[in-house]
Amino acid sequence: MSQNKLSLQNALLTLEQLQQTPSREDDITEEQEDNLRQLGCHLIQTAGILLKLPQVAMATAQILFQRFFYMASLRKFAVRDISMGSIFLAAKVEECPCRVTDLINVIDHLCKKFKRKATEPLVPFSHDYYHLKDAVVIAEMQILKKLAFNVHVQLPYAIMVNYLKVLELTDHPTIPQRAWGFLNDGLRTSIYICYQPPTIACGVIWLAAREAGVPLPTSPAWWEVLDSDLEDIENIAGHIKSLYFKALPIPDLPLTIEQVEPYIKRDSNNGSHATPPSKGTRVSRFS
Numbered sequence: 001m002s003q004n005k006l007s008l009q010n011a012l013l014t015l016e017q018l019q020q021t022p023s024r025e026d027d028i029t030e031e032q033e034d035n036l037r038q039l040g041c042h043l044i045q046t047a048g049i050l051l052k053l054p055q056v057a058m059a060t061a062q063i064l065f066q067r068f069f070y071m072a073s074l075r076k077f078a079v080r081d082i083s084m085g086s087i088f089l090a091a092k093v094e095e096c097p098c099r100v101t102d103l104i105n106v107i108d109h110l111c112k113k114f115k116r117k118a119t120e121p122l123v124p125f126s127h128d129y130y131h132l133k134d135a136v137v138i139a140e141m142q143i144l145k146k147l148a149f150n151v152h153v154q155l156p157y158a159i160m161v162n163y164l165k166v167l168e169l170t171d172h173p174t175i176p177q178r179a180w181g182f183l184n185d186g187l188r189t190s191i192y193i194c195y196q197p198p199t200i201a202c203g204v205i206w207l208a209a210r211e212a213g214v215p216l217p218t219s220p221a222w223w224e225v226l227d228s229d230l231e232d233i234e235n236i237a238g239h240i241k242s243l244y245f246k247a248l249p250i251p252d253l254p255l256t257i258e259q260v261e262p263y264i265k266r267d268s269n270n271g272s273h274a275t276p277p278s279k280g281t282r283v284s285r286f287s
Contacts, residue, residue: 009154010192010193011067018070018190018194022071022073026076028073032264033074036074036254038248039248040079040082040086041066043080044061045062053098056094056155056157059155059184060155061089064089064147066187066193069082074260075260075264076257078255079253080256082143084103084104084107084139085135085138085141085142087103088140089143089144103136104132108128114255159197159201161176163202167205179204179207185240185243186236186239189243198227198228202228202233203235203240206233207236207237
């Protein structure tokens with residue numbers, strides 16, 4: 001992720017960063033890392049809904065979370081803490097700040113619920129309360145440090161709406177809603193740190209139109225008119241679709257550092273996920 005100059009575009013990862021992450025160097029398997037990334041994004045999205053944050057804040061938080069763990073190892077930083085820090089920072093970036101007290105109460109409730117524990121309310125000003133409060137502040141500073149204070153995030157939602165207008169699909173009964181949902185689901189993958197928003201917008205429209213059985217213009221090719229590459233579009237669609245073929249085993253996944261070591265020592269060599277999407281790497285070609 002280049003930090004040499006300020007850009008209005010999203011910071012994207014290099015192929016080397018995608019293939020050899022800090023977590024992989026710390027002996028966390030690709031499958032384990034993928035599960036933990038999805039867990040963090042799921043925690044952020046669920047917490048954001050309970051906190052009544054706008055979707056743009058939840059999306060920004062998930063992208064910051066994903067970027068952070070391409071700069072740091074899941075063996076050294078807890079999913080729970082970085083999720084909290086990402087929400088707290090993203091809420092500021094998107095100008096919808098949330099109270100620390102509300103944030104840690106929601107996160108504490110969700111963590112207990114995920115682990116199937118009794119969900120007693122967090123006692124105000126208790127040891128656990130201050131521990132989580134400190135964790136939020138530390139996590140926010142770690143995210144800023146690792147990302148070199150580059151927390152700019154451009155989202156594809158508005159771009160997608162404009163592209164639907166260009167393609168005359170805004171009034172279709174299913175395509176706009178499906179495409180919007182694919183944008184949200186795609187936050188749990190690596191597409192937002194591999195492709196710029198216009199390409200992602202094309203990817204979700206292509207996937208939604210394909211599922212609806214609606215042909216898109218090919219003369220001229222609509223993706224060329226929108227300055228995108230068909231291979232990139234298919235790759236994005238493939239990664240989004242791959243989410244729906246495996247249930248996330250949330251109760252078994254570690255939320256804190258103390259829970260990480262037993263998890264990474266398990267024998268999880270029962271298959272592997274596809275590699276992160278990079279240019280020239282096709283995940284799934286739909287015929």
